[in-house]
Amino acid sequence: MRAINPWINFNGNAEEAFNFYRSVLGGEFTKIIRFKDLANEQFQVSYEDAHKIMRIGLPIGKSNVLLANDVPSFMGTVNENENRSKIVVNAESREEAEQLFNGLSAGGEVEGPIDDSPWGTYAGMFRDKYGIEWIIEFDPNI
Incomplete structure (x- = not known):
């Protein structure tokens, strides 16, 4: 693929x-x-x-x-607050993950602050100011 x-x-x-x-x-x-x-x-x-x-x-x-x-x-409206799909971005470094997280979450709502995760990555989750949900993650083992 x-x-x-x-x-x-x-x-x-x-x-x-x-x-x-x-x-x-x-x-x-x-x-x-x-x-x-x-x-x-x-x-x-x-x-x-x-x-x-x-x-x-x-x-x-x-x-x-x-x-x-x-x-x-003519197709109606999209209820962005009902959208539970997430866009996952795999960063190349902790620094890039922080930059993307801080930039894209500006004006939005952080659901999970960026930090070390229990599964060994550095990750955070938020809904941006347009209602779109994101996960930013850096996996040092990849």
């Missing part, structure tokens, strides 16, 4: 969230596609949804991409 890439749904703030993620994780976005870019006779796009993100990607590391979209209004 080459990679598993998480895909997140947002309620109109995908671009804002991804600019925040890029400020912490670095990198450059892959092509950003907006709903208006896909509009045609068979796929009508409302004015409200025209500038929303249909697809955005942020490469992370060598073979992973964090992906997202805004949910168009």
Whole structure:
């Protein structure tokens, strides 16, 4: 398997969230596609949804991409507080783990402070300011 890439749904703030993620994780976005870019006779796009993100990607590391979209209004809203899936980031050092944890958790809610875990890693868990849950972990044995 080459990679598993998480895909997140947002309620109109995908671009804002991804600019925040890029400020912490670095990198450059892959092509950003907006709903208006896909509009045609068979796929009508409302004015409200025209500038929303249909697809955005942020490469992370060598073979992973964090992906997202805004949910168009005709599909309803996403309850971000009900989302219990987590994005796990495996850092290359304790220092990188701390940097990522502190950066991505800013403005969010820490569920488990970053510290030595009972299973031998350095890990922490939080929900970021966009409602997305993350685990940042460094395993010195890998």
